[in-house]
Amino acid sequence: MVDVTIIGCGNLGSALITGLAKAGNHDVTAYDIDESALERVASYCERTTSDIEEAATSEVVVVAVKPDIVETVLESLELSADQTLVTVAAGVPIDFVNAHTDATVVRIMPNLAAETADMAAAVAWDEVDEGVRALLADLGEFVEIDEEHMDVATALNGSGPAFVFYFLQAMKRAAVEEGLDDEDAEVLAAQTVKGAAETVLRSDRSVDELIDAVCSPNGTTIEGMEVLWDSDLEAETGDALAAAARRSRELAEEFEHD
Ligand SMILES: NC(=O)C1=CN([C@@H]2O[C@H](COP(=O)(O)OP(=O)(O)OC[C@H]3O[C@@H](n4cnc5c(N)ncnc54)[C@H](OP(=O)(O)O)[C@@H]3O)[C@@H](O)[C@H]2O)C=CC1
Numbered sequence: 675m676v677d678v679t680i681i682g683c684g685n686l687g688s689a690l691i692t693g694l695a696k697a698g699n700h701d702v703t704a705y706d707i708d709e710s711a712l713e714r715v716a717s718y719c720e721r722t723t724s725d726i727e728e729a730a731t732s733e734v735v736v737v738a739v740k741p742d743i744v745e746t747v748l749e750s751l752e753l754s755a756d757q758t759l760v761t762v763a764a765g766v767p768i769d770f771v772n773a774h775t776d777a778t779v780v781r782i783m784p785n786l787a788a789e790t791a792d793m794a795a796a797v798a799w800d801e802v803d804e805g806v807r808a809l810l811a812d813l814g815e816f817v818e819i820d821e822e823h824m825d826v827a828t829a830l831n832g833s834g835p836a837f838v839f840y841f842l843q844a845m846k847r848a849a850v851e852e853g854l855d856d857e858d859a860e861v862l863a864a865q866t867v868k869g870a871a872e873t874v875l876r877s878d879r880s881v882d883e884l885i886d887a888v889c890s891p892n893g894t895t896i897e898g899m900e901v902l903w904d905s906d907l908e909a910e911t912g913d914a915l916a917a918a919a920r921r922s923r924e925l926a927e928e929f930e931h932d
């Protein structure tokens with residue numbers, strides 16, 4: 675059992691706590707200044723606290739507050755060199771966190787699918803931290819990257835779930851327009867996205883080969899694919915990803931000027 679504290683139990687922190695509870699390999703302490711946030715996660719963790727000193731005793735401490743609150747939290751956290759501090763905040767550089775703590779700093783870009791242990795995460799570290807590796811492995815898939823690529827990871831797998839939710843909803847709405855029941859359309863759209871993603875992860879075939887495999891000659895799929903290939907969807911998706919990455923770089927600049 676690795677002792678983990680999650681500081682900030684909002685959207686992301688609560689997803690991490692719920693996912694870790696399912697995996698069952700961590701002793702989790704939840705810390706937040708908002709009592710109602712602690713109440714919402716209480717059944718998924720060993721203890722909740724609003725005492726920062728109690729929160730600071732774990733081997734791994736994850737700071738999951740908004741980027742502009744990170745400095746305040748770091749200033750109140752007394753960690754030692756044998757502890758690990760995990761930062762998840764968009765745009766907050768490792769150097770900035772290092773300047774505020776004696777702990778080993780690991781930067782990750784997680785996502786909301788931590789809740790179901792289907793998280794995609796990118797991690798940047800000077801050397802592998804076994805405690806964090808075990809935590810990430812429990813919550814889904816992760817890749818190791820250089821910190822300079824954190825902005826694009828933030829756009830791809832941090833913001834990415836929102837982009838996919840949007841596409842899923844567009845598919846669902848179109849099916850409802852065609853007459854399908856709302857709930858049935860949601861189940862079919864969501865399971866289709868999940869199954870397609872799982873197929874990409876598990877298959878040896880490329881995405882183009884998989885598209886080909888669905889497109890029967892003179893069948894239905896090719897009619898829909900012709901519409902997508904003729905549209906601006908690929909370029910617009912690229913623009914969305916670039917906008918999110920640009921914002922991550924902007925946030926980082928704010929910390930560099932501190
Ligand atoms: N949401 C996402 O999908 C992802 C988020 N992230 C990163 O995770 C971080 C958190 O995002 P998110 O969960 O969406 O934010 P939320 O606002 O949902 O959660 C933050 C939580 O921290 C609490 N909080 C505020 N100040 C303090 C403090 N001083 N000490 C402890 N807790 C505090 C907030 O309380 P209150 O509401 O009362 O202010 C809230 O409960 C961000 O840095 C973001 O960049 C990374 C990847 C994905």
Ligand SMILES: O=C(O)[C@@H]1CCC=N1
Pocket residue numbers: 764828832833
């Ligand atoms: O929107 C944000 O800033 C955070 C970081 C990635 C996902 N949510």
